[in-house]
Amino acid sequence: MLPDTATLFPRNLLSGLVCAATLTFNAALAAEEDVLMHKDPNCGCCGQWAEHLRANGFSVKEIATREMDSIKRDAGVPPALASCHTARVGGYVVEGHVPADDIRRLLAERPSAIGISAPGMPLGSPGMEGAYPAESYQVISFDAEGKTQVFAEH
Incomplete structure (x- = not known):
């Protein structure tokens, strides 16, 4: 016996709407996890940080530039919080x-801050791991x- 088309149409419509909503939600999540990172062309630890993010599900685009001072200034990074690379993700600055x-x-959490920073280059932080002891950092x-x-705090 064939199913009644009057009951199939609403069910198929609902399934289609759920699929469309899921695709839209997944696309928004993917965009949220796209990281655009500016780094000095001679810095190796920046690439290691990018690999840490990739290993944790982020998509990272690395841009090597010698204009890091202006990038940090334009991003609103306070000089006291500066580090070696500046990234943008989900509308935030990550220094x-x-x-x-x-x-x-x-x-x-989406706080009202414009960004977060691990100032300097703390030993033991992602991309700064090594044979030396890790230090506590904020x-x-x-x-x-x-x-x-x-x-x-770490």
């Missing part, structure tokens, strides 16, 4: 060797007015 979990938290959030606060 330096910030762990992927902190970026995921930033994207989930990830700092910053806003357009220059206000900062501790976002995470």
Whole structure:
């Protein structure tokens, strides 16, 4: 016996709408995880940080440039929070060797900050691992007015 077409149409329509919503949601998530990273062409640790993000599900596009000072200034990174590379993801600035979990938290919580930073180049942070002992460090959030606060401690 064939199913009644009157009952199939609404079911198929609903299935189509669910599929379209899922594709749209997945596309938004993928865009949220696209990282655009500017780095000095001679910096090796920046590439290691990009690999850390890729291993944690982010898509990273690396752009080598000698204009890092102007990129940081244009991104609103306070000089005291500067590091070796500057990235953008999900509408936020990510400065330096910030762990992927902190970026995921930033994207989930969506604070009013313009970005987060792991100032300097903390030993043991993603991309700065090595034979030397890891040091404790903080990830700092910053806003357009220059206000900062501790976002995470490692």
